[in-house]
Amino acid sequence: MKFDTVIIGGGLAGMACGIRLAEAGRRCAIVSQGQSALHFSSGSFDLLSRLPDGTAVEDPIRGMAELAPVAPEHPYVRIGVERCGDYALQVPEMLRKAGIPVVGDCRKNHYRITPMGKAKATWLTMDAYLRAEEPGRLPFQKVCIVNVEGFLDFYPEFIAEEFRAYGVTSRFGSVNFPDLEKIRQNPSEMRSANIARVFDHERNLEALAVRIREVAADSEAVILPAILGIDRNDAFETLxxxxxxxxxxxxxxxxxxxxxxxxxxxxxxxxxxxxxYFLGDSVLSADLENDRVKRVYTANHGDMPFEADSFVLATGSFFSKGLLASPDRIVEPVFDVDTLFTPDRSEWYTLHFFDKQNYQAFGVVTDASLRLFKEGRLIENLYGAGAGLAGFYPVQEGCGAGVSLLSAFYVADTILNSK
Ligand SMILES: Cc1cc2nc3c(=O)[nH]c(=O)nc-3n(C[C@H](O)[C@H](O)[C@H](O)COP(=O)(O)OP(=O)(O)OC[C@H]3O[C@@H](n4cnc5c(N)ncnc54)[C@H](O)[C@@H]3O)c2cc1C
Known part of the structure; x- marks a missing residue:
């Protein structure tokens, strides 16, 4: 099979890169093993919430300008602040065209509310989700938090406790219907995706609306867990x-x-x-000739390789097995490209879970165009994008989605301009 570009990994980075290339008319394939970090996403996309020393960032683009001296390997430094700013303006449009309406401004972080009710700085939040311009300023004073009976992945009491600190009074309501009883028979089935399927049925959405109106009559607003619209897009708006x-x-x-x-x-x-899009397939190995990748081999296509002019490695970090930790080094398993890490294993992590963990900034080594190296030699047509890049701390710096999206755009543009 022959393509212009083969992208390995179909998470946020792989798909953003594929969409940009396909929009420009390139013939692209994405080969993706399975779940990505998106399946665990908060519904918000972070660009830059803190500097490496922990200083809070209000204006992400201005914050990026401060990275070069303290984090020279940071992907934003590689891409360049001006270009990052341009891409950050283009991302909402790309998401909207895909049917993901988002709200937010790359020059001013807003606050999303976590499942525990905490306010966290972020860049873009999906339309229906609660957000605040300032951490303590919610758009209501009296709210009703409605949960499904027996749903254990949502904590109204914790949320109400946090809201109290913002001067917001919360009351609680619960819902239960015969179709919910069916999934409650097995408590492990009471997960958001299964509950959302129940509310994809109009009669249950109607019953939910009736119940909300009953329990929230004297509230200014209603909060629901994200349990709507797995198979239908209009569930939230209809409700x-x-x-x-x-x-x-x-x-x-x-x-x-x-x-x-x-x-x-x-x-x-x-x-x-x-x-x-080849879902459920994984790239296992590659042929390289004269410092170029010629073809890659996948688990499902055996001896039918994928050939292309350029390849993008977007396999993520440790979470998606795009990086593996061996006893003495960090390994990128598809091409075995060069990785950046500290040689002393005792420095890879600390036992304090919330500390800055060094391993988070480990990743593949790139040149200024985000091309990868093997044994110190540049591979001319292999690019890296997304969470597997070295030089940034996605959790502490609050920049995970931003790095994936902006590096994907940058790699796509580099490929487009290289012909
Ligand atoms: C649990 C979790 C939650 C997060 N939540 C947020 C959030 O709410 N907001 C935010 O801004 N950031 C969040 N992040 C940061 C996150 O890294 C980025 O937001 C982003 O989604 C990462 O996308 P990615 O495409 O770079 O990597 P990934 O999402 O990890 O995708 C990599 C993909 O490559 C596939 N793959 C791996 N190896 C192969 C192979 N050999 N062949 C084929 N396919 C392969 C994997 O199956 C996976 O689908 C979160 C990270 C994690 C780990």
Missing amino acids: RKKVDMPLYLLPTLPPSIPGIKAQQALQARFRALGGE
């Missing part, structure tokens, strides 16, 4: 109209409905543009 009062979703513990929806929407957009 909002039926309830006829301000309604917001909050993310739950995984699986993440907003993340699953985003994954499906990006995949559909890529396919609609003519891209070929």
Whole structure:
């Protein structure tokens, strides 16, 4: 099989890169093993929330300008602040065209609300989700937090406790219907995706609206866990109209409905543009000739390799097995390209879970165009994008999605300009 570009990994980075290339008319394939970090997403996309020393960032683009002296390997430094700013303006449009409406501004972080009710700085938040311009300023004073009986991945009491600190009074409501009873018979089935399927049925959405109106009569707004619209896109909007009062979703513990929806929407957009998406397949090995990748071999296609002019490694970090830790080094398993890590294993992590963990900044080594190296030699047509890149701390710096999206755009443009 012959393509212009083969992208390995179909998470946020792989799909953003594939969509940009396909929009420009390139023949692309994405080969992706399975779940990506999106399946665990909060429904918000972070660009830059803190500098490496922990200083809070209000304006992500201005914050990027401070990275070069303290984090020279950071992907934003590689891409360049001006270009990052341009890409950050283009991302919302790319997401909207895929059917993922988002709100946010790359020059001013807003705050998303976590499943535990905490306010966290972020860049873009999906439309229906609760957000605040300032950490302590929610758009209501009296709210009703509604949960499904027996749903354990959402914590109204913790959320109410956090809201109290912002001067917001919360009351609680619960819902239960015969169709929910069916999945409750097995408590392990009470997960957000299964509950969302129940509310994909109009009669249950109607019953939910009636119940919300009962329990929230004297509240200014209603909060629901993200349990709407796994197979239908209009579930939230339909419910909002039926309830006829301000309604917001909050993310739950995984699986993440907003993340699953985003994954499906990006995949559909890529396919609609003519891209070929090979889901459930994994790239196992590659042939290199004269410092170029000629072809890659996958688990499902055996001796039918994927050939292309350029290849993009977007296999993620440790979470997606794009990087592996051997006893003495960090390994990238497909091409065995060069990786950046500290040689002393005792420095890879600390036992304090919330500390800055060095391993998070380990990743593949790149040149200024995000091309990869093997045994010190540049591979001319192999690019890296996304969470597997070296030089940044996605959790501490709050820049995970931003690095994936902006590096994907940058690699796509480099490929487009290289012909
Ligand atoms: C649990 C979790 C939750 C997160 N939540 C957020 C959030 O809410 N907001 C935010 O801004 N950031 C979040 N992040 C940061 C996250 O890294 C980025 O947001 C981003 O989604 C990462 O996308 P990616 O495409 O670079 O990598 P991934 O999402 O990891 O995707 C890599 C893909 O490559 C596939 N793959 C791996 N090896 C192969 C192979 N050999 N062949 C074929 N396919 C392969 C994997 O199956 C996977 O689908 C989160 C990270 C994690 C780990």
